[in-house]
Amino acid sequence: MKKFVLMASFVLAACSTSGDPRPQRASSSPGVKKPTEALPTDIRRVTLIVRDMENSLKLYRDVMGLKVNYDAILPTSGVSLPAGPPGGKARLVLLNGNDPFIGWIGLLEWVDPKLPDPGPYPTRMGIGDHVIVTNTEDIDRRCAEAATVPGVTVTAQTPYSRQYPGRNGAPPINVRGCNFFDPDGTLIELNQLLK
Template sequence: MQFYYQNLSNFQKYVSQVMLCVVLTLGLTITSMPLSQVMAADTPFDEKLVLRRQTLVVRDIEKSLALYRDAIGMEVIYDQVIKRPLTGSDREQILRLIFLKASNQYTGVLGLVDYEYGYPEHPAHQKPIRNEGFTPGNSILVFNSTELSKTWPLIEVSEGVKIITEPKLTSYPGYGGKGKIRVMVSKFYDPDGFLVEMNQLLDPLNPQ
């Protein structure tokens, strides 16, 4: 019996040594990867061209936050109040700049900026809102969500939002003209009159 336990103890030591070697080997393998390969997994720095961000100039940044953060579900990753001299004026410009991410903090980021954040009565905040529809000179923010039925009721009651169409089934030709892509499409104006689509894909983008 003593011989059995002695051999068992030696076996356990052997297993421990083997596991330690495996861990060390894996650790060396991971840490010896080129920095570019490590960063490429999370950042687009190695890409030739990346559409980094679209920034909206807004009248009331709190209303915009209530829509994009609280209703749509984006996450704030940057929020700063910036003070700087205003060219041609003796006053200081106070602006607030916010970045929000959907699922990636390097691409597809939405920026919100109020260039007169420190002056609520500034004429820029009183500029008429243009709800011009899908006409030249206007851009469209398109979101894809897997929870449209959950998100839409929050969008509907967001202050300043004007609904164009509620979610409805729409079909588009597939890539390369193969098949169809079914999408639940909803459209609305945000508090500053920017066009927004909140959609949910029902089919893969590249059907085989």
């Protein structure tokens, strides 16, 4: 089944317009300058269609430490979000990290009627798939705990160290991290930035 999600990096600079209700933050990525004018678009969240909400919450809430800020059963049209039949019901759970406006994850499970089972848990990526890049401060514990969630497929057994070239002349970016598929096929890159 084709996934209908929008994905972008979760590290964005907030708008600088006076009166903007969003928090004002300095750029958190060396080599990336804060825009001098407000950009027309912020990436608020990505919503993932999941097969088992409670199992997905074991990963995103319990292991990754995101906070649930919304949990409701909603009627669906089958049109604006082209999945499930008109008049169906879906459970939507929204979770956030440290920013109250951007970088959220939504989890959406059709509960009545259920969507068809997509089959085996994924182990490889292809066109149309996506990667969510996240940061944490306790990489070893969270990588180990992620591997215990049913349906998670770890693509590397232990956290690795990697260096990426810096942006626009900034120093190299050093991370320690792990990669794994969540139970529905989204690849998660869980990193800890190193000094």
